[in-house]
Amino acid sequence: GSILYNFDTDTLKICDIDFYEKMPCRPAQPPWGSPRYLSPEEHDGTGPLDHRTNVFRMGACAFGLIGGELD
Numbered sequence: 001g002s003i004l005y006n007f008d009t010d011t012l013k014i015c016d017i018d019f020y021e022k023m024p025c026r027p028a029q030p031p032w033g034s035p036r037y038l039s040p041e042e043h044d045g046t047g048p049l050d051h052r053t054n055v056f057r058m059g060a061c062a063f064g065l066i067g068g069e070l071d
Contacts, residue, residue: 002014002015002016023048023049023050023051024048024049024050025048025049026045026048026049027049036060036064037057037060037061037064038057039052039053039056039057041053
């Protein structure tokens, strides 16, 4: 991944330039990575990947970071 910092606006953005696609998109193959971080539409391939997919992944990562995946 990459971290981009804009000194003019004092903002930080985290992105993965290698896998950038305009949203919404429908990937030709399932995304790589742990299944516990995949949203429902990524598991079954039924819907487009959009901002809701990103929110789901960020929530899954936060849940894991605070120790929720051990419950």
